[in-house]
Amino acid sequence: MFALLRDRKVRGILFQLLTVIGLVAFLWYIGTNTVHNIEQRGIRTGFGFLTGTSGFAINDSPIAYNETYTYWRVFFVGLLNTIIISVIVIFLSSILGLIVGVLRLSNNWLVAKLSSAYIDIFRNIPILLQILFWYNVVLATLPSPRKSIEFFGSIFLNNRGIYVPKPDMNSTTIGVMVSVVFVFVFAFFLNKWANKKHEETGAEFPVLYTGLGLLVVVPIIAYFIFGANFNFSYPHLRGFNFTGGKTFYPEFLALTFALTIYTATFIAEAVRSGIEAVNKGQKEAAASIGLSGYQALKLVVLPQAIRIAIPPTINQYLNIVKNSSLATAIGYPELVTVFAGTTLNQVGQAIEIISMTMLVYLVISLAVSAILNWINFKMKIKER
Amino acid sequence: MKSKIAKISIAAIAALSLSASVASADTLSDTLSQGYLKCGINSGLPGFASADSQGHWSGIDISVCRAVAAAVLGDKTKVKFTSLNAKERFTALQSGEIDLLSRNTTWTETRDSSLGLNFAGVNFYDGQGFLVHKSLGVKNAKELDGAAVCVQSGTTTELNLADYFRKNGMKYKLVAYDSNDQVLKGFETGRCDVITSDSSQLYSLRIKLKNPAGSMVLPNIISKEPLGPVVRQGDDKWFNIVKWSYAAMVAAEEAGITSKNVDSMLKSNNPTVKRILGVEGKLGENLGIRKDFAYQIIKQVGNYGEVFERTVGMGSPLKIKRGLNALWTKGGLQYSPPFR
Structure with missing residues (x-):
C-alpha cells in the first residue's frame, strides 16, 4: 500500500x-x-412558471407580444432584444473603431490628435455613466412630442424617440429587400472571382464600383418588376404620442450610442496596435514599388494588421454582449431587464431565472468566440 | 500524509455541518444573539422610508421595524436597515439577508403562496392611482388612451396597469424603470405623460418634483393594495412576534394608549389596557419575548394613529387622510385581534 x-x-x-x-x-x-x-x-420550484401568463407589457418588442402572452415569450423577447442590440453595436463599433484607429495614426496632426482625444475621453468614463448621460442628459432634452423636430414632414425627433416611415410588408417591399440580399451574395462571389483572376493574370476588376452600381440598379429593377407599389405607414401625432411608422425609443438609442462610442475606442486601440505591429519595412517596401498611401494601407498593412487585431476585438465583442445588460438602468427591455428583472420579481424563482439568464450569456459568448476563432483561423498566415 | 488528509476531511465535514445548521436557524434567537434586527426597507420614499441629512430613517414602514426591535430587543434603535429596490426585496428576505421586510409591499396570493413568505398584517391600505402633468388637461384616467406611462418594473402596479387599460380597451406605451428615482426623472423630462403607482407613493413622489404644483393625482383608484410587513415562511414564532408587534400598535390606539400617556396607563384599571401593557397576563412571554413588549413599542414608537399622523398624515408634508386606514370604529379597516 x-x-x-x-x-x-x-x-x-x-x-x-x-x-x-x-x-x-x-x-x-x-x-x-x-x-x-x-x-x-x-418556495415554488421548477420551470412550470414559464407557461404562466405574464400580465405585464413590454414597450419595445421585435415579435408579437402583449400582457396575455407567457413568461416563456417574455424570455424570447428579452433574448431577441439582447441579440439585436449586440449585433447592431458590434457592426457600428467595428466601423467606427476601424476608422478612428486608422485616423489616429494619420500624418495630419489635427486628425490624429482629435482621434486620440476621443479615445482617451470615452475609454476612461464608466460605461454606465455614459448610458445615463445619453439617456438623461442628451435625449431627455429633446422637445416634447407636440413640438417635435421635423424632417421632410415624415421623420420626427422628440424626447420619446425617433419616428420614421415604415414600408408595408407587401410584395414590392419584400422583392426589393430580397434583391439587396442577392446583390450582397453576388458581390461576395464576384470578389472571390476577381481575386482569383488577379492572382492568375494580374488583371484588376473594379469589384467595389460594380457592387455599388448593382446595389443601386438591381433594387430599382426589382421595384418595377414587383408591382412598383411602395406603401409607407407615416408617423403622425395622435393624442399624446405619435402612432404609425417605426419608432426607435430613447432607451434603445441611448444604449446604442453609449455602447458603440465606448466599445469603438477599444477596437480603435486594437486596430492601432495591429497597424503599429506591422513591420516598418513592409510600408517602405510598399512605397518603393510605387503604391500610394491608401493602396499601401489597404493592400499591405491592413491585411496584416487585422490578423493581430482580431483576438483583442473578439474580447470587445464579448464585452458588448455582456455590457448590454446595463440597459436595466434605463429600462431597455433586454434579457436582464425583462426576464432577470421584471419576471423574477413577479415569479420570485431566483435560482431558475438567474441560471437561465446566465446560461444564455454563456451560450451567446461561446458562440461569438467560436465564430471569431474560426475567422481568426481562416485569416491566419498560412505557413508553409 | 494520510493523517493530514484525514484532518482536512474532518475539518471539511465540520464546516459543512456547521453551514447546514445555519440554514435552519430560528430568527428570534439569531436576532437576540446578534443584538439587532435586520430590516429591509425602501431606499427612499418620503412618508414610508426616508433618511434625513444625519442618516436617521423615518417613515411608517420604518416604524414597523422599530416596533419589532423595541418588542424583541427593548430598544427601537437596534435596527440594521437594508435599502432594497422592488426587484431585490423578496430574494433578500428568502436568503436571510434580512429578517423582516417592511417595504410598502402588496399582499397578493402569489407572493403568499409561492415565494415562501408570510404577510404579518396590513400597515397601510392603499390603491393604485395616476399622477399627471396639469398641462396635459386630463381630469380622469379614462382619458389616458395612448399615453406613455412610467412605472416601477416588477411591481403589482405594472400588472394592474396592464389590466386596467385592457379592461377599458385603451392603449398605452409602457416605460418601466427599476427605481422610483428614474421613474421620477422620466416624468420630469417628459419621457412619459403619467406615473402610476400606489396613491400614497404618488403623493410622496409628487413632493419630490421640482414643481409639485404643476402636477396632480387623478381621482381614479384602480386597484387594492394592502401593504404590510413580510417575514419568511417556516418560522411561525417569528411570524407571530411581527404580527403581534404590529397589532399592539393598533390595539393601543383602540384602547387610547399613546406614547405620552403610556406610563400613567400602567396604573389603569381597564383589564384590556392591563393585558396590552403586560401588567396582567403572560402575553409577551407566550410569544417568547419580553412581557412588556407592547409597552416598549408604544413608549418608544407610539400607537398606530400617532405613527400615521407623524409619517404620512396631517403632521407630515404628505397630508394623507386616514381614510381606509382609520380604526374600524371610525369607519376604517385597521383592526387588531383581541389581546387576551
Missing part, C-alpha cells in the same frame, strides 16, 4: 481522483442543501 503511494504516477492519479471526488461531493452537497432549504421554506 505505502509502496504504491511512493510511485509518483500512482500518487498523481490518486490525488487527482480525490480532488474530483471532493469537488463532486461539494457540488452535490450544495445542490441538495439548496433544494432542501427551498422546499422547507415553501
Whole structure:
C-alpha cells in the first residue's frame, strides 16, 4: 500500500481522483442543501412558471407580444432584444473603431490628435455613466412630442424617440429587400472571382464600383418588376404620442450610442496596435514599388494588421454582449431587464431565472468566440 | 500524509455541518444573539422610508421595524436597515439577508403562496392611482388612451396597469424603470405623460418634483393594495412576534394608549389596557419575548394613529387622510385581534 503511494504516477492519479471526488461531493452537497432549504421554506420550484401568463407589457418588442402572452415569450423577447442590440453595436463599433484607429495614426496632426482625444475621453468614463448621460442628459432634452423636430414632414425627433416611415410588408417591399440580399451574395462571389483572376493574370476588376452600381440598379429593377407599389405607414401625432411608422425609443438609442462610442475606442486601440505591429519595412517596401498611401494601407498593412487585431476585438465583442445588460438602468427591455428583472420579481424563482439568464450569456459568448476563432483561423498566415 | 488528509476531511465535514445548521436557524434567537434586527426597507420614499441629512430613517414602514426591535430587543434603535429596490426585496428576505421586510409591499396570493413568505398584517391600505402633468388637461384616467406611462418594473402596479387599460380597451406605451428615482426623472423630462403607482407613493413622489404644483393625482383608484410587513415562511414564532408587534400598535390606539400617556396607563384599571401593557397576563412571554413588549413599542414608537399622523398624515408634508386606514370604529379597516 505505502509502496504504491511512493510511485509518483500512482500518487498523481490518486490525488487527482480525490480532488474530483471532493469537488463532486461539494457540488452535490450544495445542490441538495439548496433544494432542501427551498422546499422547507415553501418556495415554488421548477420551470412550470414559464407557461404562466405574464400580465405585464413590454414597450419595445421585435415579435408579437402583449400582457396575455407567457413568461416563456417574455424570455424570447428579452433574448431577441439582447441579440439585436449586440449585433447592431458590434457592426457600428467595428466601423467606427476601424476608422478612428486608422485616423489616429494619420500624418495630419489635427486628425490624429482629435482621434486620440476621443479615445482617451470615452475609454476612461464608466460605461454606465455614459448610458445615463445619453439617456438623461442628451435625449431627455429633446422637445416634447407636440413640438417635435421635423424632417421632410415624415421623420420626427422628440424626447420619446425617433419616428420614421415604415414600408408595408407587401410584395414590392419584400422583392426589393430580397434583391439587396442577392446583390450582397453576388458581390461576395464576384470578389472571390476577381481575386482569383488577379492572382492568375494580374488583371484588376473594379469589384467595389460594380457592387455599388448593382446595389443601386438591381433594387430599382426589382421595384418595377414587383408591382412598383411602395406603401409607407407615416408617423403622425395622435393624442399624446405619435402612432404609425417605426419608432426607435430613447432607451434603445441611448444604449446604442453609449455602447458603440465606448466599445469603438477599444477596437480603435486594437486596430492601432495591429497597424503599429506591422513591420516598418513592409510600408517602405510598399512605397518603393510605387503604391500610394491608401493602396499601401489597404493592400499591405491592413491585411496584416487585422490578423493581430482580431483576438483583442473578439474580447470587445464579448464585452458588448455582456455590457448590454446595463440597459436595466434605463429600462431597455433586454434579457436582464425583462426576464432577470421584471419576471423574477413577479415569479420570485431566483435560482431558475438567474441560471437561465446566465446560461444564455454563456451560450451567446461561446458562440461569438467560436465564430471569431474560426475567422481568426481562416485569416491566419498560412505557413508553409 | 494520510493523517493530514484525514484532518482536512474532518475539518471539511465540520464546516459543512456547521453551514447546514445555519440554514435552519430560528430568527428570534439569531436576532437576540446578534443584538439587532435586520430590516429591509425602501431606499427612499418620503412618508414610508426616508433618511434625513444625519442618516436617521423615518417613515411608517420604518416604524414597523422599530416596533419589532423595541418588542424583541427593548430598544427601537437596534435596527440594521437594508435599502432594497422592488426587484431585490423578496430574494433578500428568502436568503436571510434580512429578517423582516417592511417595504410598502402588496399582499397578493402569489407572493403568499409561492415565494415562501408570510404577510404579518396590513400597515397601510392603499390603491393604485395616476399622477399627471396639469398641462396635459386630463381630469380622469379614462382619458389616458395612448399615453406613455412610467412605472416601477416588477411591481403589482405594472400588472394592474396592464389590466386596467385592457379592461377599458385603451392603449398605452409602457416605460418601466427599476427605481422610483428614474421613474421620477422620466416624468420630469417628459419621457412619459403619467406615473402610476400606489396613491400614497404618488403623493410622496409628487413632493419630490421640482414643481409639485404643476402636477396632480387623478381621482381614479384602480386597484387594492394592502401593504404590510413580510417575514419568511417556516418560522411561525417569528411570524407571530411581527404580527403581534404590529397589532399592539393598533390595539393601543383602540384602547387610547399613546406614547405620552403610556406610563400613567400602567396604573389603569381597564383589564384590556392591563393585558396590552403586560401588567396582567403572560402575553409577551407566550410569544417568547419580553412581557412588556407592547409597552416598549408604544413608549418608544407610539400607537398606530400617532405613527400615521407623524409619517404620512396631517403632521407630515404628505397630508394623507386616514381614510381606509382609520380604526374600524371610525369607519376604517385597521383592526387588531383581541389581546387576551
